[in-house]
Amino acid sequence: MSDIHRLDPGPRMSKAVRHGDTIYTMGHVARNRDGDIKAQTADVLERLDATLAEMGTDKSKILSITIYMADMGEFSGMNEVWDAWVDGPNAPARTTLGAPLAAPEIRVEMTAIAAA
Amino acid sequence: MSDIHRLDPGPRMSKAVRHGDTIYTMGHVARNRDGDIKAQTADVLERLDATLAEMGTDKSKILSITIYMADMGEFSGMNEVWDAWVDGPNAPARTTLGAPLAAPEIRVEMTAIAAA
């Protein structure tokens, strides 16, 4: 029997799912979609912190992260906020790509895999 | 020695790979590429069900899913079929993005990580 725990399971998706000692998060976007890339990145990272905390872990245990950006021209703005946030010695493996997201005003979305 | 089992390993990819109690699927697309977004989404989900069954699991144990869409303008059509299919209390963490796929007629592709 698998040991699975789901955070805020809704009819469409869960916010995060723990399987054994591995945690998978949904794609996190900013609450305030009026923000520019720096504001939205900070917002996403704050929400990601909250999700990780609810799952009993934190950013020092992120294993892998995928960052989706509406416009790769905003790469340096995202990185500036990311670099200040990330737990340097414990930085995750990272992949960043451009992609149309769920709504045009969403600038950045992040999906993480973390250790419990 | 790692415990790895591969489903339908071909010269290019396997349909799914189990490692311990975690299963990784390839990107699943519709067989009938003439279908609209609802038809293709239903087709993809039927194929995903089949792959999960062959791996000895089912949709209630999907941990994480990434949904790639040729046109995010078809988001609500995909969601309508998804919402009817997903196992509500056991919904996975989900990320959806737009992306050019392997052929222009492919409307949607899904890649899952599931528990064994």
Next chain:
Amino acid sequence: MSDIHRLDPGPRMSKAVRHGDTIYTMGHVARNRDGDIKAQTADVLERLDATLAEMGTDKSKILSITIYMADMGEFSGMNEVWDAWVDGPNAPARTTLGAPLAAPEIRVEMTAIAAA
């Protein structure tokens, strides 16, 4: 306490992260960005081989791979090099999509999950 090992942890990301017996790599791109799709694919795969070796594993143990391409019109060129490289009986689950990458001259990027 989680068993986590990070390869080349930098202020922004790590090259790869091992958690238990699962390894997550960062997105790998070519060193020589003047190359065409075949040259860049070969370059990426060579770097991926090196990363897997540094983590004590190899391509026969890749579980899942995501391939990001600047232009899906180069799909067959990428596949030609991929097919010659991949360890056939042990091919991973694979997903390929088009996406703007970190710089316009980058043709292809690959992110892998492998068994230790």
